[in-house]
Amino acid sequence: MKLKFATAVLAASVGLSGCATVLNGVNQPVEFQSDPDGAVIELYSGQSCTTPCSFEMRRGDDNIVTFSRDGYQDVEVMIQSRTGGGVAGNLLAGGIIGGVVDASNGASNHLYPDPVYVRMVPVGENGEALLLDKDGEVISTVAEYNAEVEADVREGLVDQGLVAGAADEED
DSSP states (O other), X not given: OHHHHHHHHHHXXXXXXXXXXXXXXXXXXXXXXXXXXXXXEEETTSXXXXXXXXXXXXXXXXXXXXXXXXXXXXXXXXXXXXXXXXXXXXXXXXXXXXXXXHHHHTTTEEEESSSEEEEOOBTTOOOOOEEEOTXXXXXXXXXXXXXXXXXXXXXXXXXXXXXXXXXXXXX
């Protein structure tokens, strides 16, 4: 009898909670790196540190990070919360309730880029800051990447209350 009860409780907890919430959690460790090291980073959410460093960040929250270092041009990189590829599988395994749980708490999302790795440009030099992958290989310029995700990230920041929306600015 106890085994049946334990099995029922386990099945209910898996069926009523999202798979991504259980497997991934709602936070993701995000690394921040710069070339050269020693840049001060500051997130819209208020956190700051000196590269290389990392923070636990909510998977469902967009953010913007500014890299600053003496002798280098400041760089702003948008961090986008993207829906993960396991959403369809979650709906099959965890049911509609599991999918709703994961969607509402952001657990089915992942933050991109991770790491947030930037090659900075010295003050007085031409050139653009570059977004790098974990191995230091160029992904794109920071400007190109930001242009691709800007509308979505800004909308997320408004929803999170970190920036005012267009309707708020008119008041």
